[in-house]
Amino acid sequence: MSFQDQLRSLFVDESQIPDEFRIEEVHQREYLSNGEMKPWDGDVTEVYSPVCLPTPNGLKRKLIGTYPVCTEKEAMEALDAAIAAYDNGRGEWPTMSLDQRIKCMEKFVYKMIEQRTLVVKLLMWEIGKSYADSAKEFDRTVEYINATIDGLKDIDRQSSRFEMAEGIIAQIRRSPIGVVLCMGPFNYPLNETFTTLIPALIMGNTLLFKPPKHGTLLHYPLLRAFQEAFPKGVVNTIYGRGADVTPGLMQTGKINVLAFIGSSKVANGLKKSHPKINRLRAVLSLDAKNAAIVTKHADLKLAVSECILGSLSFNGQRCTAIKMIFVHKEVADEFLRLLGESVSNLKIGLPWEKDVKITPLPEPHKPDYLKECIDDAAANGARVMNENGGVTSESFVFPAVIYPVNDKMKLYREEQFGPVIPVVPYESIEEPIQYQIDSPHGMQVSIFSNDAREISSLIDPFVNLVSRVNINAQCQRGPDVFPFTGRKDSAEGTLSVHDALRSFSIRSLVATKLNDTNKQIINEIVHDNDSNFLSTKFIL
Structure with missing residues (x-):
């Protein structure tokens, strides 16, 4: 038997696949937008696994499900929802206290873990990742979210005091930027996507989230977790061909941050579509050799x-x-x-x-x-x-x-x-x-x-x-x-637990001249807990 035949023989009949790893077809007919799981009866994309099965017509990739092929119309509706939820920084989510945002994120993690078995299985079947690596990717993502929560607490603790210089007293904190378009890669469709999505979210931004072409279905079990954990319009999913739905979003000029992991060619095209590139923050992880x-x-x-x-x-x-x-x-x-x-x-x-x-x-x-x-x-x-x-x-x-x-x-x-x-x-x-x-x-x-x-x-x-x-x-x-x-064409911006939180936020401050009247005003605001920003609360 030739080596090629040996490779071919590795693809076995479905009956020989262990029960715990078999998969039922997942046909997604809904998507998350403006706080609702909206039904979809339009075109769909068929998802074929890299795992082949023997058929009378030879080896064929196994169909494991379908997902919506939405259009620019649905993408624009999702954008409107994210803009409304941000409400020029006055929305419920961007003005929410950090400890409340953290509680929402902890609720999401709890609900995410409930879907571990299915997500790990979909990782295996959609992109061919080994069971050990798929389980590791899921668990590492949960660890990353928890580390991000701890990192945010640490940043907030350092910001919970006032600073004084040259007769000015100020409190400096990090505040959100606006609407983020988040697009992840197929090779780590859960982990790498969430390394931008999670810090962008917890800093108070609202999101448009487009799953990668390979590794789309595995996000479906998590949509209800997003829906139930976060306020209406904070997380919105976009489905469809990237070339059809993303350029129009960028051309509106209403995307404040582009978080993209993929090729520099695509990233450059998306950035050029934005009418005011100087107002667009980009967090990019791109080509490497x-x-x-x-x-x-x-x-x-x-x-x-x-x-x-x-x-x-x-x-x-x-x-x-x-x-x-x-x-x-x-x-x-x-x-x-x-x-x-x-x-x-x-x-x-x-x-x-x-x-x-x-x-x-x-x-x-x-x-x-x-x-x-x-x-x-x-x-x-x-x-x-x-x-x-x-x-x-x-x-x-x-x-x-x-x-x-x-x-x-x-x-x-x-x-x-x-x-x-x-x-x-x-x-x-x-x-x-x-x-x-x-x-x-x-x-x-x-x-x-x-x-x-x-x-x-x-x-x-x-x-x-x-x-x-x-x-x-x-x-x-x-x-x-x-x-x-990375340098050159490999990256823009820096990711890590702390760096990502900074990448998706901006330093804002409240300042005043240091005199008795202003001291009294600030003390009154802090004492009465009237502001989520101007506060000396210490998150443990």
Whole structure:
């Protein structure tokens, strides 16, 4: 049996899928807008899983559900609802006290956890993520929300006092910005979406939320939690083709913040649609082509272990994935041998299988694109270094190590976002540095070496080229308390628990001249709890 046939045989009949992982079709015929679950009887999009099932006509992707294809009309109605709920900053939500907003968020988390089983199952079936990683994504998202609540309390505690300077007394707090358009990615459709949605929400903004193309259905079980936890019009969902519904929203000029995780091309188009870009705040996490540099002083076993994690976790479909490896020529042969062995030992299979590492790819076009990249590399002097590398069957693509990669190849420039590992040999350390200088991306780099002086000589140039330098470790986002951003085309704004709260708010202050009359006025307002902003309440 050929390896391709072996891959094909991994797709089993539905009767062989364990009961706890089988899924009933989810047909969504409603959406959340202006505090109501509004019925939908228009066009729908069929959702097919990357998991294929045997049929009399061969392997076919399993239909797991449908969701609404709304139009610009419904999007504009959602925008109107968000604008009304914000009410120029006078709405119930933006003027609500922080402790009340926190109570609403805690209610949402409670209701969200009730849907864990279904959301995790939909993560597996919609995007092919392993059960372990799907459960981890859900649980990490809950942890992120709780950490955001704690972070907000911390910020508020620091703001609960008055400051005095040059005869002026003031209280400085953070206040919301307005209406936020929130759009997340397919690879972490729950977690990454919520890393912008949750801080934007808890800071008092109102939301338009558009789920990603792949990973839409898994948000459906959470809509009622949003509806029941937050005031009318605070959270509104938008469905439909992005090209049809989002440009019109931006053209109104009524979107105050664009929170987007995806490609820089799409982000640039959305920003240009806004009539007053100077008034638009953008929080963006975009393209990345993170490099790893393996020097001749590296612990090769450690480097291989971290590079495997970095380049192939969730099939390499992460913005923080290692997408290019530079290895010193003196150690290239041994590194490639160890890398090939490690790739061969990875378990490929269906999402519910224990210890599975390589799963089906959600994007239908991705296997063809990866083959195109591999063929292009071969035409320009590289070859597949590991056994069965690049072999494809339906949505399965076995990881391919490609060497030696050069600047004539697509893999040198393009973000492959899949299980292909380009390896570039180098002699002078100036080569990977120059690569980063010339790259349009600037998110992270990983440096592998046990020579402290060598590492120190690389830290200083790279911290000014990327936003995070990892020493003897893979590129990654977490911990969530650390800043997450990028340079050049890779990001705009900074995300982390505290940074995100700041990104979706602005510092506002109430100030007055320090005299007896004004002291009495302020003391009276604070004593009588007449203002949610001007207050010395301390949230524990």
